[in-house]
Each structure stands twice: as C-alpha cells, then as structure tokens.
Amino acid sequence: MEFKDEGNKLFKQGKWESAAAMYAKAVENDPTLSAAYSNKAACSIHLKLWETGNSDCNKALESIAKGSLPSLETKVYWRKAVCLRHLHKDRQEWEETVKLGLQLDPKNEKLLEESMYIFTEIKNGAKNTETQSAPLSKEDSTASKDEISTSINSQNLTSVSHNSPTNSTVKSTKFIYPDLPLTYTGLLSLIRSTSPDVYNFWYTKVTKRDLMNALSKAGVEPQTLDYLYEMISANPGNERNSEFLEAVESSPRFTIAQFMANQELYKRALECTSRK
Known part of the structure; x- marks a missing residue:
C-alpha cells in the first residue's frame, strides 16, 4: 500500500x-x-x-x-x-x-x-445529415443521410398504433378519452391504449401545453419517449410533430430519458419534423 x-x-x-x-x-x-x-x-x-x-x-x-x-x-x-x-x-x-x-x-x-x-x-x-465529419466531435458531429434515414411508415394515422394488436381476432376495448388538460395518468392511458383512434386524439385534442403539463408532474421516462417518437414517425407530414418534441425536451429528466430511449426511433421522429 x-x-x-x-x-x-x-x-x-x-x-x-x-x-x-x-x-x-x-x-x-x-x-x-x-x-x-x-x-x-x-x-x-x-x-x-x-x-x-x-x-x-x-x-x-x-x-x-x-x-x-x-x-x-x-x-x-x-x-x-x-x-x-x-x-x-x-x-x-x-x-x-x-x-x-x-x-x-x-x-x-x-x-x-x-x-x-x-x-x-x-x-x-x-x-446534420448531409455533412460528413469525424465521429464524436462535439462541435461537428454528423452522420451521412444513408446512416440515419429510415423508411417512414406513411400509413393513415388511424391504421397505426404503438400498442395495437396485430392479430385481427383480438377484441379491442373501447377507447375512453382522458380529460383535458392532460394529466400524467391521462398520458399513461394514451400510451397503454390499444385503440387505433388514439393517435387521432393526440393530433386533434392534445396541445403542446397539455403534454408539457402532464410531463412536468412526473418527468419523462424512456418508454414514453419511445411511444411519442413512434407516433411522430407514423405521421410524418403533421405540423404538430415539432411541438410534441419541443414539449418533451422541456420536461424534467429529459436528457437522461433521451439517452436511454430508442435512438433509431428518435432519428426517425426528428426527420418527420420541421427541425430536420
């Protein structure tokens, strides 16, 4: 010693x-x-x-x-x-x-x-998908377009759901809309829903402030981000996508949740916003 x-x-x-x-x-x-x-x-x-x-x-x-x-x-x-x-x-x-x-x-x-x-x-x-540079450089880190581009599912919004059963014989329970402004409990009910109408509710009813309010109560978890990224990727043309990303990025614990979440989903979601 x-x-x-x-x-x-x-x-x-x-x-x-x-x-x-x-x-x-x-x-x-x-x-x-x-x-x-x-x-x-x-x-x-x-x-x-x-x-x-x-x-x-x-x-x-x-x-x-x-x-x-x-x-x-x-x-x-x-x-x-x-x-x-x-x-x-x-x-x-x-x-x-x-x-x-x-x-x-x-x-x-x-x-x-x-x-x-x-x-x-x-x-x-x-x-920065169209510029190449040395990897892991904090100032200039980029990736080629081929590396981060993923084919985006362009199906109709109502035909895609994060937790939708793939077997048509599975009986879907009636979707009960959560109260607005959205609470964290309401947010969880949306994430767990198997209804094909859930995404329509997101884009027609839930505002950026609703989502920020729900996440401010309990922070944001990696699985919540995965769900939101998948939802955004499933509806690439919607102008609300940027609002949803801005909402989660302003939430408590976002950085660590982002780190633990599915990065491929994040890349796909980012390409479906005006920030790409």
Missing part, C-alpha cells in the same frame, strides 16, 4: 506523471488494487493519455468484484467514459459504459453530464 499512498500524495500535489508511476508500482506488487488502477487512470486523464486511461479503467473493472465497491466502480465507469469520448472510437461502447455507471448511481452528476455529451452527438448527427 505504500506505493499507492505515495501516489495519492503526489496526485494531490498535481504531479500526475510521478503519481502514475507510483500507482504502476502499486499494481505491479498487487494486481488486485483496483483503486490504484482507477487513480492511475485519473492521472492519464490529466495527462490526456486516453488509451492508457481506458486500459487502466478496464483493469480496474476486472479487479473489482461485482457489486463489492459500487462507489469506486461508478467512478471507474465515468473515467472510462471520458477516455472513450476523447478517443473518438466506438460510440456504442461509450454509451454502454455510461449506462452501466448510471445503473449503479442514477443521480451521478458526472455520468449525467457524460450522457449529455452523447445526446448532443446523437442530436447533431441526426440534424
């Missing part, structure tokens, strides 16, 4: 290279010192040695018994996410790393901030 303790002293003094050397000696003596791997990764981040930092985080995660040190494990996931963001490699691994960390600590501010970086990349990539 003496090398690790010496490393901690040097780290506090901002001597990142010397501290990293001490942590390296510590894990050389005891490969199970997950905290030393984690601290060495922190030094690498300060030194902008992203590959080394990512490798140290992987070794730290390998040495941590699952569930035994949730606080340290969360910290390692965050440090790994930072390294992956700067490496501009695999966004899927970056997203998965943040998700694993948030499963341990859903309110971790650093991981939530990292999820915002990912959301920004996804959102920018969906908006």
Whole structure:
C-alpha cells in the first residue's frame, strides 16, 4: 500500500506523471488494487493519455468484484467514459459504459453530464445529415443521410398504433378519452391504449401545453419517449410533430430519458419534423 499512498500524495500535489508511476508500482506488487488502477487512470486523464486511461479503467473493472465497491466502480465507469469520448472510437461502447455507471448511481452528476455529451452527438448527427465529419466531435458531429434515414411508415394515422394488436381476432376495448388538460395518468392511458383512434386524439385534442403539463408532474421516462417518437414517425407530414418534441425536451429528466430511449426511433421522429 505504500506505493499507492505515495501516489495519492503526489496526485494531490498535481504531479500526475510521478503519481502514475507510483500507482504502476502499486499494481505491479498487487494486481488486485483496483483503486490504484482507477487513480492511475485519473492521472492519464490529466495527462490526456486516453488509451492508457481506458486500459487502466478496464483493469480496474476486472479487479473489482461485482457489486463489492459500487462507489469506486461508478467512478471507474465515468473515467472510462471520458477516455472513450476523447478517443473518438466506438460510440456504442461509450454509451454502454455510461449506462452501466448510471445503473449503479442514477443521480451521478458526472455520468449525467457524460450522457449529455452523447445526446448532443446523437442530436447533431441526426440534424446534420448531409455533412460528413469525424465521429464524436462535439462541435461537428454528423452522420451521412444513408446512416440515419429510415423508411417512414406513411400509413393513415388511424391504421397505426404503438400498442395495437396485430392479430385481427383480438377484441379491442373501447377507447375512453382522458380529460383535458392532460394529466400524467391521462398520458399513461394514451400510451397503454390499444385503440387505433388514439393517435387521432393526440393530433386533434392534445396541445403542446397539455403534454408539457402532464410531463412536468412526473418527468419523462424512456418508454414514453419511445411511444411519442413512434407516433411522430407514423405521421410524418403533421405540423404538430415539432411541438410534441419541443414539449418533451422541456420536461424534467429529459436528457437522461433521451439517452436511454430508442435512438433509431428518435432519428426517425426528428426527420418527420420541421427541425430536420
């Protein structure tokens, strides 16, 4: 432990290279010192040695018994996410790393901030479909049109429903319209409805303010976003689509819900709005 303790002293003094050397000696003596791997990764981040930092985080995660040190494990996931963001490699691994960390600590501010970086990349990539650039660049992240374009179901609004039974023999219960202004309970009743008329109700009755009011009571969940994205994708020509997206984006917990929601549905929905 003496090398690790010496490393901690040097780290506090901002001597990142010397501290990293001490942590390296510590894990050389005891490969199970997950905290030393984690601290060495922190030094690498300060030194902008992203590959080394990512490798140290992987070794730290390998040495941590699952569930035994949730606080340290969360910290390692965050440090790994930072390294992956700067490496501009695999966004899927970056997203998965943040998700694993948030499963341990859903309110971790650093991981939530990292999820915002990912959301920004996804959102920018969906908006700028006709320009190509290096992946994962916060300023210029884009995707080609072929990468994000998905064929949009252009069926009539009444023929598509998020939870509609596909078997025609299934008996559909009569749809009971929720009271307006829409409450969160009313919102859930719309999402759970199997009636083919539910989308018509959305577009003819529910206003942007109704949706904002309903979501402000309890935040927004990933499954709610998935439902709304699918609804928008099923009706690509409706001018109300942008209003619905603006409503959910102004809701509590939108960023983390967006991060956990189905991103392909989001891309499809975005292309059905005036914001594309």
